[in-house]
Amino acid sequence: MSEILNLAITKVRQSQSALCKFITPNDTGATGGHQSGFHISKGGWSMFLDKKAEKGTNIEIPIKIHWQDDFETDSCFKYYGVGTRNEYRITRFGRGFPFLGDDNIGDLLVLARYDKDYYEAFVLQADDDIDEFFSYFNLSYDKTNQIIDITKSALPKDRLQTLINNFTALYADFPGTRIMAKGARECYNEANGIKASNIINTPDDVLLGWIDTEFELFRNMEEKVYSDVTAKPFSSIDNFIAMANEVLNRRKSRAGKSLEHHLADIFTHNNLLFEEQVITEENKKPDFVFPNSECYHNIAFPGELLTVLGAKTTCKDRWRQVLNEADRVDDKYLFTLQQGVSSNQLKEMRDYRLHLVVPHKYLSCFPKDYRSDICDLSSFIGMVRERQENMPKIYLF
Numbered sequence: 001m002s003e004i005l006n007l008a009i010t011k012v013r014q015s016q017s018a019l020c021k022f023i024t025p026n027d028t029g030a031t032g033g034h035q036s037g038f039h040i041s042k043g044g045w046s047m048f049l050d051k052k053a054e055k056g057t058n059i060e061i062p063i064k065i066h067w068q069d070d071f072e073t074d075s076c077f078k079y080y081g082v083g084t085r086n087e088y089r090i091t092r093f094g095r096g097f098p099f100l101g102d103d104n105i106g107d108l109l110v111l112a113r114y115d116k117d118y119y120e121a122f123v124l125q126a127d128d129d130i131d132e133f134f135s136y137f138n139l140s141y142d143k144t145n146q147i148i149d150i151t152k153s154a155l156p157k158d159r160l161q162t163l164i165n166n167f168t169a170l171y172a173d174f175p176g177t178r179i180m181a182k183g184a185r186e187c188y189n190e191a192n193g194i195k196a197s198n199i200i201n202t203p204d205d206v207l208l209g210w211i212d213t214e215f216e217l218f219r220n221m222e223e224k225v226y227s228d229v230t231a232k233p234f235s236s237i238d239n240f241i242a243m244a245n246e247v248l249n250r251r252k253s254r255a256g257k258s259l260e261h262h263l264a265d266i267f268t269h270n271n272l273l274f275e276e277q278v279i280t281e282e283n284k285k286p287d288f289v290f291p292n293s294e295c296y297h298n299i300a301f302p303g304e305l306l307t308v309l310g311a312k313t314t315c316k317d318r319w320r321q322v323l324n325e326a327d328r329v330d331d332k333y334l335f336t337l338q339q340g341v342s343s344n345q346l347k348e349m350r351d352y353r354l355h356l357v358v359p360h361k362y363l364s365c366f367p368k369d370y371r372s373d374i375c376d377l378s379s380f381i382g383m384v385r386e387r388q389e390n391m392p393k394i395y396l397f
Contacts, residue, residue, distance in 0.1 A: 005129040007069050008110045008122035009136050013150060015112035015120065019044050020133070021145035022339035023107045023123070024365045028100050036100060037078075037091035038109060041145040045079075045088060047113050053079040055086060063090075065111075065119045073097065099123045105367065106316050106340035108133065108144075127314040135251035138222070140215040141313065141337040142208045142359075160191035160213065168220045177254050180221075181261035184214035199269040204360040204377045210262045211337075218254060260287055260311050263335060270381050273388055286325040287311045290384050291391065296328060303328050305387045309357070309380070310334040316341060323352055333357050333380065340365040346373065 012018040021041070029036035045052055053059055059079040066072050076092045093100065099107070108124040110133065124130050134141065137148055167183045174180070188194065188209050199206050260276065267274050273291035280286060280296065289296050290307040308329045310322035315336040322334050335357040341349075346366070349356065350373055358366075360376035375383070 002126065002129055004068060004122060005124060005132055008124060008133060011112045011120040011122070012110060012137070012148060015114055015150070017047055018110065018112040018148045018150065019047055019146060020108055020110045020139070020148060022365060023099070023104045023109055024340050025105055025367045026364075028102060028105060037089040037093075038100075040077075040088040040090060042086075042088065043146045046147065047111070048077040048088070049079075053081055053088075055081045057081045061117070063117050063119060065090075065121050067099070067121050068123065069120075101342075102367070103342040103344055105342045106338055106345075106365075125316070127312075127317040130314050131252055131255065132248065135248055135255065138215060138219050138251065140212040141339075142212050143215075144339065160187060160216070163187040163191055164213075164217050164220050167217060168224055171221070173225055174221055174250065177257040178261055180218065180254065181210075181214060181258045181265075184217045184258075185210050185262065185265060187217065188213040196269055199266060202378075203266045203270070203381060207262055207266060207377060208359050208361070210265075211259070214254075214258050214262075218251070255313055256311075259313055259335075259337070263288070263309075263311055266377065267381070270385065272381065272384055274384075280326045280328075284325040286322065289326070291388060296326070302392075303330075305391055307384050307387060308332050312336050314338045315356070316345065319345075319349060319354060319356075320352075323354060331355060335377070335380075337362075343367045343370060346370040349373070 019040075021038070024039070027036065027038050040047070048061060048063070049059070057079070058081060059077075061077045063075050063077050064072055065075050073093045075090055078089050078091055080087050080089070098104075099109075104123065104125075108130045110122040110124065112120045114120060124133055133139075137150075139148065164187055167187060175183070192209065194206060194209075264274070264276060267288070274288050275292040276288055277285045278289040278293040278296060280289075286308045288307075288309040288311070290309070291305075295301040296306055306326075306329050308322075308326040310325070310332070312318050312321075312334060313336065315334060315338045319334055319336075322332055326332065331353045333355050338356075338358070339362050341356070346356075347370075350370070356366075356374045357377060357380045358374060360378065363371055363374060363376060366374055
């Protein structure tokens with residue numbers, strides 16, 4: 001755990017309230033708007049106000065923010081409610097402020113309130129730090145830009161919670177990641193009436209629902225498995241640290257594998273031919289190869305009909321890992337839950353012929369000039385389906 005991550009977690013745990021959000025082009029001004037500064041969702045107003053702002057008014061509240069345990073800014077929390085506007089922002093950071101540049105798009109802003117006008121803030125830039133922060137507070141990637149419940153998680157809909165409780169009751173210890181992911185899908189599908197047609201027609205939304213449900217399910221399993229352990233005092237600091245590391249490592253391991261399991265189920269419902277963890281050159285193993293390993297290793301199979309997809313929860317540091325995983329394929333794809341990447345990195349990806357695939361609702365988090373290089377999950381599925389429809393019939397087995 002890095003020093004800056006450790007500080008961020010500590011400050012959030014000690015705070016009155018806290019929120020986190022991915023930094024977007026809208027924050028940095030890369031969208032071309034007249035207003036920059038960190039946009040705060042409407043659900044985050046209680047971090048700054050005693051009561052919700054009323055439309056038709058503008059509000060300005062001076063606040064002091066201590067950044068990265070290093071420097072302070074005399075900033076301002078603003079509500080714009082006059083005319084057509086209805087938004088909250090934090091502005092005024094002074095010249096040379098280091099966290100509102102293009103390269104900060106996709107970083108995670110963590111803000112913790114200590115007093116009505118004093119805040120601690122951190123910007124997490126490394127993928128590992130972002131993943132560990134989410135793992136520590138067991139946050140879903142789709143539940144950012146809102147208040148972090150430090151003491152307990154908000155209950156999901158009653159029906160979903162009942163189904164999660166029923167699943168948890170089946171196991172005395174954590175089931176395997178594949179079983180856990182399958183259980184989350186079944187709970188979400190039953191609670192929300194999800195049919196096969198929904199998975200085919202709206203895969204982006206369904207995938208995020210599955211992922212969010214699995215976070216809730218996993219949290220319930222943690223409470224069950226570790227309740228006896230946490231109810232008693234630890235015999236030593238070493239035992240406490242060992243237990244904490246076990247919990248965090250399990251969370252991180254589950255998050256990455258569950259994403260692959262959910263994507264595989266999406267592809268199966270869409271009748272795509274694919275294979276996971278295919279061994280390619282130099283014993284490399286891309287997450288998904290379409291249609292399969294036999295076609296990949298058959299030199300007679302048209303290379304332009306092969307598709308390779310990596311899957312990583314975050315990608316700012318990791319996207320280069322997929323570049324050399326399949327020599328036969330020039331254009332590679334990477335599915336990620338990352339909400340925003342800088343223009344510089346997107347240019348690099350374009351130069352290396354790497355294409356991001358993200359949930360549809362996350363497309364607006366990326367700079368406009370590069371959105372044409374990014375596709376949502378539905379579009380990716382359509383592209384693969386078209387390629388497989390053009391496969392020579394000899395390979396349709």
